[in-house]
Structures are given as structure tokens and as C-alpha cells.
Amino acid sequence: MIATLDSNRRWRRAFLIVGGIIAAYALLAPLTSLDAAVSANVPLLADRLWFRIATYIAMFIVMATGWNIIGGITGYAAFGNVAFFGIGAYTTGMLIAKAKWPFLAALPFAPVVAALFAALVGLPLLRLRGHYFAVASLGVGVAVGELVQNIDYGGQPLFGGASGLFLPIDSIANRGLFFFYLMVAAAAISIAVTWWVLRSRFGYGLIAIRENEEAAAVLGVNTTAYKVAAFALAAALTGLAGGIFSQWNVFINQDNAFPIEYNVQMILMALLGGTGTVFGPAAGAILLQLLIQFLGGTLPISFDLPFVSETARPIVAQIILGLLLVGVVIFVPRGVIDFFGGRSRLSLSYLRRSLRETSL
Amino acid sequence: MNESSSPHRPLQADLPLAGEVKPQLELLGVTKRFGGVAAVDGVNLRVGKGEILGIIGPNGAGKTTLLNCISGVFRLDGGDIRWEGASIAGMAPHRVARLGIGRTFQIVRPFGSMTARENAAIGALFGSSDARKGPKEAFEIADQVLELVGLKAKAGRPVAALTIPDRKRLEVARAVATRPHLLLLDEVMAGLNNVEIDEALDMVRTVHATGVTVLLIEHVMRVIVGICDRAIVLESGRVLAEGEPEVVLRDERVIQAYLGERYAKRLRASGDEDGTN
Numbered sequence: 001m002i003a004t005l006d007s008n009r010r011w012r013r014a015f016l017i018v019g020g021i022i023a024a025y026a027l028l029a030p031l032t033s034l035d036a037a038v039s040a041n042v043p044l045l046a047d048r049l050w051f052r053i054a055t056y057i058a059m060f061i062v063m064a065t066g067w068n069i070i071g072g073i074t075g076y077a078a079f080g081n082v083a084f085f086g087i088g089a090y091t092t093g094m095l096i097a098k099a100k101w102p103f104l105a106a107l108p109f110a111p112v113v114a115a116l117f118a119a120l121v122g123l124p125l126l127r128l129r130g131h132y133f134a135v136a137s138l139g140v141g142v143a144v145g146e147l148v149q150n151i152d153y154g155g156q157p158l159f160g161g162a163s164g165l166f167l168p169i170d171s172i173a174n175r176g177l178f179f180f181y182l183m184v185a186a187a188a189i190s191i192a193v194t195w196w197v198l199r200s201r202f203g204y205g206l207i208a209i210r211e212n213e214e215a216a217a218v219l220g221v222n223t224t225a226y227k228v229a230a231f232a233l234a235a236a237l238t239g240l241a242g243g244i245f246s247q248w249n250v251f252i253n254q255d256n257a258f259p260i261e262y263n264v265q266m267i268l269m270a271l272l273g274g275t276g277t278v279f280g281p282a283a284g285a286i287l288l289q290l291l292i293q294f295l296g297g298t299l300p301i302s303f304d305l306p307f308v309s310e311t312a313r314p315i316v317a318q319i320i321l322g323l324l325l326v327g328v329v330i331f332v333p334r335g336v337i338d339f340f341g342g343r344s345r346l347s348l349s350y351l352r353r354s355l356r357e358t359s360l
Numbered sequence: 361m362n363e364s365s366s367p368h369r370p371l372q373a374d375l376p377l378a379g380e381v382k383p384q385l386e387l388l389g390v391t392k393r394f395g396g397v398a399a400v401d402g403v404n405l406r407v408g409k410g411e412i413l414g415i416i417g418p419n420g421a422g423k424t425t426l427l428n429c430i431s432g433v434f435r436l437d438g439g440d441i442r443w444e445g446a447s448i449a450g451m452a453p454h455r456v457a458r459l460g461i462g463r464t465f466q467i468v469r470p471f472g473s474m475t476a477r478e479n480a481a482i483g484a485l486f487g488s489s490d491a492r493k494g495p496k497e498a499f500e501i502a503d504q505v506l507e508l509v510g511l512k513a514k515a516g517r518p519v520a521a522l523t524i525p526d527r528k529r530l531e532v533a534r535a536v537a538t539r540p541h542l543l544l545l546d547e548v549m550a551g552l553n554n555v556e557i558d559e560a561l562d563m564v565r566t567v568h569a570t571g572v573t574v575l576l577i578e579h580v581m582r583v584i585v586g587i588c589d590r591a592i593v594l595e596s597g598r599v600l601a602e603g604e605p606e607v608v609l610r611d612e613r614v615i616q617a618y619l620g621e622r623y624a625k626r627l628r629a630s631g632d633e634d635g636t637n
Contacts, residue, residue, distance in 0.1 A: 201485050201495060208482045211471035217453035218431050218463050219538055220486035224452075276473075 008345055015340045026054060027184065030177045051176035053298065055248065057289045058183035059241050063262065064269035064281035065190040066237030069197060071267060072275030074230040075210030076126065077134045079263050080141025084114040084235035086258040088242025090148055093165045093252050103170060103247045107240075114239025115232040117144075122231040126224070129213075138263065145258030164253030167246060179248040186244060187282065190237045195278045197233075206230050207276070238266075265292075272328050274335025283337050295320055333358050384409040384444060384573055385430070385461075385542055391438035392422075392429050392597075399425040401597035402439065407542070412564075412574045414588035414605060416581075418618055422597040423577045424466055427544050430575075431463045432456040457487055462540030464531040466547045466577075470519040476530050477502050477515040480537045487538020498537075505537045508570075509563050525556045529563065536567055543567060545576040549583050561586055581609060593617065 029045035031037060038044065046054070063085065070078050088110035095106035125136050151158045159165060172178050197203040205226045208216035217223045246252050265288065266281075273284025293299050295317035308316050331351045332338065339346045383406035392400040400422040407413050415423050428434040430441060432453040441449045443459055457463075462483070471479050480502035485493055493501075506515050509529045514522060522530060528548050535543055545564070549557050557580060564587060568574050578584055584591050585605045592602040595617045601608050608614060616624040 199495070201493070201498075204478075204482055204485055204495065204498075207473065208471055208486075211473055212469040214433065214453075215465065215469040215471065215534075216482070216486075218433065218457050218465075219483045219534060220454045220457035220488070221482070222452070222454045 008343065011339070011345055012341060019340075030054075030180055033177060034174065046176075048176060049298070049300075051180050053289075053293055055176075055180045055183050056293075057286055058180065058187045059245060060266065060269060060285040060289050061187040061282045062183070062190045062241040063238050063266040064273070064285040065187070065194055066234045066241075067266045068194060068234075068270045068275060068277075068281040069206075069237070070227075070230050070234040072270050072277075072281070073194075073197065073203065073210065074206045074227060076227065076231070077130075077137075077267070078231070078234070079134045079138035079267070080144075081137075081234065081238050081266060082258055082260065082262040083141040083144040084118060084238040085242035085245070085262060086145055086148065086254075087114045087117055087235075088239030089246040089252045089257040090159055090165070090242075091239070092243035093167055093246040093257075094159065096247065097160075097165055097167050100168075103172075107243045107247075110243025110246075111236035111240040114242070115236040118232045118235030119228050122228040123224075126227040126231060141258070141263055142260065145254050148258070149254040160253070162253070164251055165246075167250050167252070169250055170247060175248075179244065182244050183241070183248075186237075186240050189240070191278060191282060193233065193237065194281075198278060202226070202229070210276075268325055270335075272325070272332075272335060274337035274341075277335065277337050277341075279341070280335045280337035283340060284335065287336065291321065291324070292317075330355060330358050382445065383407055383442075385575075386442040387426075387430070387439065388442070389439035390426070390429055390436060390441060392425050392434055393437045398437075398597050400429060403594070403597070403599055405592065405599070407573060407575055409541075409573055410568075410571070411590065412568055412576070412588050414584040414591040415575065415577045415594060416579070416584055416591060416608075416614075417594035417600070420596075421594040421617075423594055424546055425597075426594065427463060427546055427575075427577065430456075431461060431544060454486070457538055457540075460488070460539070460541035461544065462487065462535035462538045462542070463544035464528075464535050464546055464548055466550070468524075468527045468531045470522075470527055470530055470534075472519050475516050475518055476506060476511055476522060476526075476533075479519065479530055480505050480533045483534040483537030484539075487540070501537055501539075502533075505533045508536065508566055509533045510559065525552055525560070528552070528560070532563060532567070536572070540572060542573040542575065545574065545578075547577050547579065549578055549580045557583065585609065 030051065032042050032045045033047075063081065067078065067081050070076050070081075091113040092103070092106045092110045095101040095109060096103055121140050125133060125140065128136050148159045149157075149162055152161075197206070205216065205221045208219070208221055209223055209226060213223055242257065246257070249256065269284035269288045270281040271284065272288055273282065274280025290299070294301070297313065331354045333354055338344050339350070344350055385405075385407040387403055387405040390400055390403045390405075391398060403426060415426065417423050425434065429436055432448070432451050432455070436449050439449070440447050443461065448456055448459065471482065474482075477499065481495065481498040484498035484501035484505070485495065503512070503515065506512050509532055511526060511529050511533060514526060519527065519530070532545065532548055548564075549560050552560060561583060564574060564576070568587075576583070576588070588605050590603065591605040591608045593600040593608055593611070593614045600617060601611045601614050612624055612628065615627060
């Protein structure tokens with residue numbers, strides 16, 4: 001037993017060191033793109049593609065960590081959180097494009113509007129449980145996207161309609177660097193919020209709701225208020241990511257602000273990393289986003305799939321992704337954070353034990 | 361509702377309800393229907409401060425439904441529930457809990473991912489309306505309560521590692537951690553063996569001794585006779601009999617409800633023969 005604990009601790013330390021080096025590299029590499037670094041002949045470690053991928057990863061860390069608050073900690077499997085991403089994007093987008101606000105003034109409204117919307121739909125939706133809540137929240141996710149595209153005002157599409165919403169191009173110096181660090185800051189905020197939640201009275205109430213809602217209620221937890229607050233908090237974080245995305249991407253429409261696949265991806269990231277934990281969803285977001293990019297062929301390290309033509313590649317990539325996730329859900333039900341964090345060690349017996357637990 | 365349909369037996373002089381003492385909890389014609397069936401049908405009940413009141417009755421008599429009505433889990437279809445004089449009918453469960461009415465569930469509902477200590481801490485964190493407690497104070501209260509119910513040694517264990525009797529203790533501990541004035545216990549002794557029942561009885565006595573009124577549902581007659589000041593018998597959602605436990609349990613209507621008419625007749629016949637009763 002003691003030997004296992006020791007080796008777990010060693011495993012955890014090794015992971016922390018490797019993870020720390022990678023994180024430091026990822027956070028510092030963008031600096032090599034600054035003019036001063038370029039003129040000092042520092043090799044360029046972060047090009048446009050690097051920024052694009054890294055910013056996307058940070059964006060998904062925000063969304064997966066946000067989802068974790070309602071889906072992982074509170075236990076309400078929200079399938080429509082992309083609505084909050086889109087609402088955040090359109091809130092900031094409208095304020096910039098139509099009201100001509102500066103970006104940083106418009107950004108704080110993204111989480112606020114998303115949270116208000118979540119509280120509004122959460123009051124009726126969170127009365128539903130289990131599958132019913134999942135399906136209803138998915139419906140909201142789809143409906144909001146459709147509404148945004150189709151609402152007209154005075155004969156004109158209010159939010160840009162099917163042709164989308166163009167934001168004025170900003171004059172931010174080192175754009176890639178700026179938006180990368182902004183998204184990383186949002187990711188740090190979402191992780192800090194989760195850390196605080198899990199240590200607070202609020203968080204204990206949410207976990208009690210997840211474990212047994214009736215029992216939580218008769219022990220004095222105001223279940224309705226807590227669930228709505230958790231939903232709004234998740235929405236605020238997701239909305240913040242959307243708000244940053246709108247100016248980063250300059251153009252938003254139904255396809256890029258309300259992508260249905262984000263709904264599934266943020267849940268899978270949280271599951272892969274470990275739901276209900278502080279760092280699990282972030283770990284899952286990094287791993288899954290890298291995998292998606294790798295299979296999609298956008299990473300510098302590319303590969304050729306045998307017997308697969310270039311046109312069939314995205315489909316095969318999806319299949320590989322699906323199979324991998326089935327495997328993760330069955331064999332690593334508590335997420336990769338379980339052994340990255342040193343609580344268990346990845347071994348054959350770990351996988352066998354997980355299989356027994358999940359196949360009950 | 362039919363206020364006079366279940367007449368109260370004259371109360372004993374030594375019972376806490378005697379004289380002018382206002383009841384802590386008062387049920388007036390409480391009715392709860394599921395479809396066409398009245399699971400609880402015009403129940404009148406008064407519980408005095410510091411009392412231990414037992415509720416017995418055959419399966420399906422409406423005992424748990426009555427508890428669900430009191431704790432706010434169910435909405436009433438008729439009647440009123442008063443807590444220290446004020447109506448609490450229609451109040452949300454968490455508000456009822458914060459008024460000082462704690463309860464357990466017949467089928468234990470622990471928070472599975474937590475330790476025993478964390479389970480009890482939830483009650484301490486949320487159960488009372490007085491100054492908001494932080495997790496630290498809540499854990500101190502949790503430790504005290506776990507000691508009270510005899511779970512101190514197992515405080516750090518996850519729920520999955522607890523035996524059934526221990527989970528029942530934990531169910532009580534969680535409710536006690538809310539620092540209730542009235543504790544509603546739903547068959548905490550069911551499924552326990554004799555030794556475990558004795559331990560559980562001690563636990564209830566200990567909690568009661570801290571000044572908590574206890575209303576308990578039980579099938580184990582030994583428990584009713586052993587600790588209850590008073591017992592009421594429910595049948596088909598109505599109060600069938602009420603009074604001192606020994607008296608109530610010998611009531612012919614009660615025996616009939618539990619064991620059937622034939623058995624009641626036979627018992628009466630044998631009672632007449634040897635001249636007792």
C-alpha cells in the first residue's frame with residue numbers, strides 16, 4: 001500500500017514537471033513573435049497556425065470547465081451550452097458592430113447576458129431531470145441559434161441574419177498574441193472559479209444536489225436557486241469565451257457561433273479529463289482538441305491513414321475519435337486526471353477494475 | 361375537512377401536551393391524494409415539544425406520505441400544517457428544514473461520493489437559518505454529530521465502505537447536524553438485528569436528550585413501546601387510534617388492521633376464556 005502511494009506520488013510529480021514545462025513553453029512561445037524578439041534573432045516558436053490552435057485550446061478549456069460546473073459538479077447534463085457561447089459572441093458582436101463600442105467595453109456584457117439568459121431558461125428547464133433535462137437543453141441550444149439568424153426588425157435581420165455579422169477590424173497590435181493571452185486569462189478565470197466553487201458552501205450544495213437532490217433539499221439546500229446559479233455561472237464562463245471569439249474571429253454567424261458539435265465536444269472533454277474536478281476538464285480540452293486537430297491534419301506532425309483517401313479522411317477521423325471516446329468512458333470513467341493527478345496508476349488492473357465498475 | 365372525525369383520546373396528565381401547552385407541530389385535516397386515492401386523509405395530529413411520538417400502521421397506511429407532507433416534499437391537497445403556531449403548508453423542503461424540522465429517508469439517501477463526515481457537514485452547512493456557516497465550522501459540527509450517533513471512528517470513510525446500520529446512523533447524523541427542533545425518523549430500525557436496534561434506540565434517546573422532539577415511523581413494536589411517549593396508528597390514511605403505546609397496541613382495531621379480522625377474533629376469544637383483558 002505504501003509502496004503504491006509512493007509510486008503514485010512519483011507519477012504525479014513526473015506529470016507535474018512535464019505538464020509544467022509544456023505549459024511554460026505554451027505560455028512563453030508567443031513572445032518570440034514580438035518585434036523585439038524577431039529583431040533579436042530569437043527563433044520564431046509561434047506562427048499563425050500555432051496561435052490559432054493554442055487559442056482554440058484555451059477557448060475549449062473555458063467551455064469544458066464551464067460545462068463542468070453544471071454538468072460535472074451539479075450533475076445536470078446540459079447539452080445546449082453552445083447557446084451561451086453564441087449569446088456571448090453576439091452580445092459583444094452587436095455592441096461592437098452596431099453600437100460601435102470598443103471591444104474591451106463590450107466584452108464584460110457577454111458573460112452577463114449569457115448568465116441572465118441561463119437563469120431565465122434555467123428556472124423552467126432545471127425542473128426536469130436526467131434525460132429530459134439533457135434533451136430540453138439541447139433544444140434551447142438549437143433554438144437560440146435559429147432565432148438569432150432569423151429575427152427581423154423593421155424588415156432587416158436584427159443580428160445580421162444568414163449572412164452573419166461582421167465586426168470592424170480592430171487595430172490591436174500583435175493580434176494573435178493578444179487574443180491568445182486573453183483566452184488563456186479566461187481559461188485561468190474559469191479554473192479559479194471552479195477551484196473556489198469546490199471549496200465553498202455553494203459547491204458543497206451543488207455536489208449534494210448531484211448525489212441526491214431530495215436529500216439535499218430536506219437538509220436545507222435551496223435546490224432551485226443553487227441549480228439556477230450553477231447554470232448561470234457555467235453560462236457566464238461560456239459566454240465570456242464567445243465574447244472573446246467574436247472579436248478574435250471578426251466575423252460571426254450561426255455556423256461558427258452556435259456549432260452543434262461544440263455541445264458534444266465540451267462534454268466529452270470534461271468526461272475525458274474528469275468531471276467534477278478542478279483541472280480535469282482543462283486536461284481533457286487540451287488532449288481532445290489536439291487529437292481533433294491531429295486527425296484533421298492541421299498539426300505540423302501529420303500522418304497518412306492507410307487505405308483512406310483524402311476526401312474520406314474527416315469521416316475516418318470522426319470514427320477514430322468516437323471509438324477512442326467510447327474506450328475512455330468505459331475504461332477511464334473518472335477521467336485521465338485520475339492517474340495524471342496521482343490518485344491511481346494507469347495499469348491493466350486499473351482498466352479491468354474500471355470495466356467492472358462501468359459495466360454494472 | 362372533517363375536523364371531528366378522529367377524536368383525540370383524553371391526554372394523560374403526565375404527557376407534555378397536557379394543559380395549556382401549545383403544540384410544537386399541529387396537523388389539521390392534512391390530506392394528500394394520488395389520483396383518486398387519498399394516501400393521507402384528513403389527519404389531525406398534535407406533537408408537543410420534547411415528545412417522542414411513534415407512528416405505526418400497516419404497509420400503505422400513509423405513514424411516509426405524512427412525513428413527506430410535513431417536510432414539504434409533497435404539497436398538501438387539503439388541510440394545514442402549523443409549526444409553532446404558523447402555517448408551513450406549501451413551504452419548500454429547504455425552508456421547512458431551516459425552520460428546524462429534520463428528517464431521514466426510509467431508504468437511505470447518502471451522498472455517495474462523499475465521506476461520512478462530509479455527508480454530516482452538508483446538514484450543518486445548510487440546515488439552520490442562523491448565521492451562515494463556513495465549511496470549517498460545519499465540519500466541527502459534523503464531528504460532534506458523528507460522535508453522538510457513534511460513527512466517529514468511521515468519519516473519514518466513503519459511504520460505500522459503510523454497513524447498512526452505519527448508513528442508517530449516517531442518515532440520522534445528517535438530519536441531526538441541521539440542529540433540528542423536531543426530528544422525523546422514517547423506519548431507521550427497519551432491517552436491523554436486535555443488537556443493532558438496541559444501539560439505534562440508544563442513539564435516538566441520546567438525540568432526544570439534547571432537547572429534540574422526535575416523531576418516528578416504525579414497524580418494530582419493541583421500539584414503539586420502548587421509547588415512545590405516545591403512539592398513533594394510521595390505517596388507509598386515517599388515524600385509527602392514538603394514545604399510550606401499550607394501550608394502542610392492544611386496541612382491537614389495531615390488531616385487526618395489522619393481522620386481519622380472523623386473528624383479532626381469535627385473540628378476543630382466547631382473551632375472554634382466560635378472563636384477562
